Amino acid sequence: MDKFDCVVVGGGMVGAASALSIAELGLKVAVIEKSAPTPFLQNQPFDLRVSAISLSSQFLLEQLNAWQQIKQWRVCPYRRLSVWELESAYTEFSSAEINEQHLGHIVENRLIQLSLWQQINAHENIALYCPESLFGFEQNDAYVSVQLSSQTIETKLLIAADGANSQVRQLANIGTTGWDYQQAAMLINVETELNQQDITWQHFRESGPVAMLPMLGHHASLVWYHDKEEISRLSNLSNEQLQSAIIEAFPAKLGKINVIDKASFPLTRRHANQYQNQRVVLVGDAAHTINPLAGQGVNLGFKDVKALQELLAKAIGEGKCWHDIDVLAGYEKARRRDNLLMMSAMDMLYSGFSHPSSLIKILRNTGLFMANKLPSLKSKALAYACGI
Ligand SMILES: Cc1cc2nc3c(=O)[nH]c(=O)nc-3n(C[C@H](O)[C@H](O)[C@H](O)COP(=O)(O)OP(=O)(O)OC[C@H]3O[C@@H](n4cnc5c(N)ncnc54)[C@H](O)[C@@H]3O)c2cc1C
Numbered sequence: 001m002d003k004f005d006c007v008v009v010g011g012g013m014v015g016a017a018s019a020l021s022i023a024e025l026g027l028k029v030a031v032i033e034k035s036a037p038t039p040f041l042q043n044q045p046f047d048l049r050v051s052a053i054s055l056s057s058q059f060l061l062e063q064l065n066a067w068q069q070i071k072q073w074r075v076c077p078y079r080r081l082s083v084w085e086l087e088s089a090y091t092e093f094s095s096a097e098i099n100e101q102h103l104g105h106i107v108e109n110r111l112i113q114l115s116l117w118q119q120i121n122a123h124e125n126i127a128l129y130c131p132e133s134l135f136g137f138e139q140n141d142a143y144v145s146v147q148l149s150s151q152t153i154e155t156k157l158l159i160a161a162d163g164a165n166s167q168v169r170q171l172a173n174i175g176t177t178g179w180d181y182q183q184a185a186m187l188i189n190v191e192t193e194l195n196q197q198d199i200t201w202q203h204f205r206e207s208g209p210v211a212m213l214p215m216l217g218h219h220a221s222l223v224w225y226h227d228k229e230e231i232s233r234l235s236n237l238s239n240e241q242l243q244s245a246i247i248e249a250f251p252a253k254l255g256k257i258n259v260i261d262k263a264s265f266p267l268t269r270r271h272a273n274q275y276q277n278q279r280v281v282l283v284g285d286a287a288h289t290i291n292p293l294a295g296q297g298v299n300l301g302f303k304d305v306k307a308l309q310e311l312l313a314k315a316i317g318e319g320k321c322w323h324d325i326d327v328l329a330g331y332e333k334a335r336r337r338d339n340l341l342m343m344s345a346m347d348m349l350y351s352g353f354s355h356p357s358s359l360i361k362i363l364r365n366t367g368l369f370m371a372n373k374l375p376s377l378k379s380k381a382l383a384y385a386c387g388i
Helices: 013-023 055-063 067-073 109-122 167-171 228-235 239-249 297-317 325-354 358-373 375-385
Strands: 003-009 029-032 050-054 076-078 080-084 091-094 104-108 126-129 134-139 144-148 152-160 176-192 199-205 208-215 219-227 257-272 280-282
Touching: 003 013, 003 144, 013 029, 013 055, 013 109, 013 126, 013 152, 013 297, 050 055, 050 109, 050 208, 050 297, 055 067, 055 104, 055 109, 055 297, 067 109, 076 208, 104 109, 104 208, 109 126, 134 167, 152 167, 167 280, 176 228, 176 239, 219 228, 219 239, 219 257, 228 257, 239 257, 257 325, 297 325
Parallel strands: 003 029, 003 152, 029 126, 080 199, 152 280
Antiparallel strands: 050 104, 076 104, 080 091, 134 144, 144 152, 176 219, 176 257, 199 208, 208 219
């Protein structure tokens, strides 16, 4: 039977980064993943699933030697971020306010995963089991026995990085609290008449926000939040019809656009009641699924990865048993509060901006207006959103 220090279930962005960061400590790691990402080709159309990668996530990807390749493939830096409801309360944040070159990059999720996989494949401490699925596991005081479809392997630590509907979380009997939001989101890739933008913006409308994330060259990713029925109606329009609907609903900042691809996603909030059950630890969306309003989901997942790596490194450095369940308990202490704070901030933003009362509307726009006048508050909020 193959034996490992750590088995990671799920080789998505967060699972792959977890595996590499733990292998960096000299531990023997296995990754279990259902399906491999398709390879990158220069002339491929842009994927619909993209993420706004914060500075702190970029630093982690650099540390894992993955960023260098991602950057060579295709990424789009953004230096400014704006948000408004009424034009009079238009608020713009700039990287200059935190003395940085940029605030982050828009990157296709698959390219992040692919680049991490290149590093995994080259790493002597990591075994990749793909295509492979988890069947179940049993844990005792010393190890976890993990049943895969073709064999059983053994590990001291089992990491659940298997996403929002985590099977590992369910098998570990860890419940969640959360809800489905009334709204859904539609992601739309468009070709733009305008040159590449260095700004990402979000306009709050009564029916929900609309946002633009810049992509390399004459491309952009649009996000349209609306109630589920309307998103379902929009999904059934032809690309030409959707184009006209976008021109009507989005601010007149886009120039001419051409719809290339579209898909819709439900919006859910889930928070695991515990991040650990003995030798099982949850990271990324397996632990927390957040409203994507401010693009923080995978950035929180990467912070989990960093925290777990630091915890294990410290224990190893101090000569402690790094897989002792009391040591592992430190991970939840390090991450729960920060994740909860960001989830609650997103909910306040979401419900604050969707409240129909005209008094609340005046208050939220006054808030934005005031934020514009208080540079120290603005730069603090910005640094927090960038994860620095
Ligand atoms: C509309 C939308 C927009 C978003 N925009 C942003 C953004 O701009 N910025 C941002 O930071 N986040 C964003 N997010 C959130 C982000 O996409 C997620 O937080 C992120 O994908 C979570 O990564 P993960 O690796 O934890 O999970 P996943 O990406 O779900 O990966 C889980 C992996 O586990 C594998 N797996 C699952 N079960 C098993 C099993 N039993 N056995 C083996 N393998 C298994 C899956 O195949 C998958 O590869 C957005 C989300 C949505 C819905």
